[in-house]
Amino acid sequence: MTETTLIYLLISLTLARLFCHARPRLLATLSRVRRERLLDGVDSVVWAGVVALFLIHFVVRSFYIPSGSMLPTLHINDFILVNELVYDVTDPVRGDIVVFHPPGGASTPDKTDLIKRVVGLPYDSIEIKDGTLYLNGQAIDEPFIKEPIFKNFGPKTVGSNEIFVMGDNRNDSKDSRYIGTIPYENLVGRAELIFYPVNRIRVFNFRQ
Numbered sequence: 001m002t003e004t005t006l007i008y009l010l011i012s013l014t015l016a017r018l019f020c021h022a023r024p025r026l027l028a029t030l031s032r033v034r035r036e037r038l039l040d041g042v043d044s045v046v047w048a049g050v051v052a053l054f055l056i057h058f059v060v061r062s063f064y065i066p067s068g069s070m071l072p073t074l075h076i077n078d079f080i081l082v083n084e085l086v087y088d089v090t091d092p093v094r095g096d097i098v099v100f101h102p103p104g105g106a107s108t109p110d111k112t113d114l115i116k117r118v119v120g121l122p123y124d125s126i127e128i129k130d131g132t133l134y135l136n137g138q139a140i141d142e143p144f145i146k147e148p149i150f151k152n153f154g155p156k157t158v159g160s161n162e163i164f165v166m167g168d169n170r171n172d173s174k175d176s177r178y179i180g181t182i183p184y185e186n187l188v189g190r191a192e193l194i195f196y197p198v199n200r201i202r203v204f205n206f207r208q
Helices: 005-021 032-058
Strands: 061-065 079-082 097-100 115-121 125-129 131-135 138-140 153-157 163-166 187-196
Touching: 032 187, 061 187, 115 131
Parallel strands: none
Antiparallel strands: 061 079, 079 187, 097 115, 097 187, 115 163, 125 131, 125 153, 131 138
């Protein structure tokens, strides 16, 4: 259900509820218990919808995975829930899967938001050699990536208030190696869970 559809549904239910209140004879054929259950059910749906709209606007948003750049962690056609408030109160950490606006000048179709994993924080040195990621000179074990990295990179030092991001499918990902580091101000939020398809439901918890 889209946000617009939800709004139309809430308006329709609210109008129906008001109409029934103004014209109680419309429900006169129902018993008192059934009438109260029906109206309580409508009220519950309306309140649930209002809460959902509040969450969509101010707390969370859904995000559709259009490509295989985050395989095997995220699959094409996965729908995930993104926490939009988390980076208002805390900074990103390594391992977070983040949604962000492409930095200025980055070549992405329609300037759509991207999703990648945080591998470097401010002042970190990032280097890739012999298929391995090196963070500040130390080799990093990454069991979640699809395969060893083909191309060498760096070293590259991350700037202040920026992060270095990469897709888990390192050999098929347009990430900070190509579009540059991501300013904090470009962050949309942190991926919290896959909610669709049902057989892919999974909660992310990378913070120790």
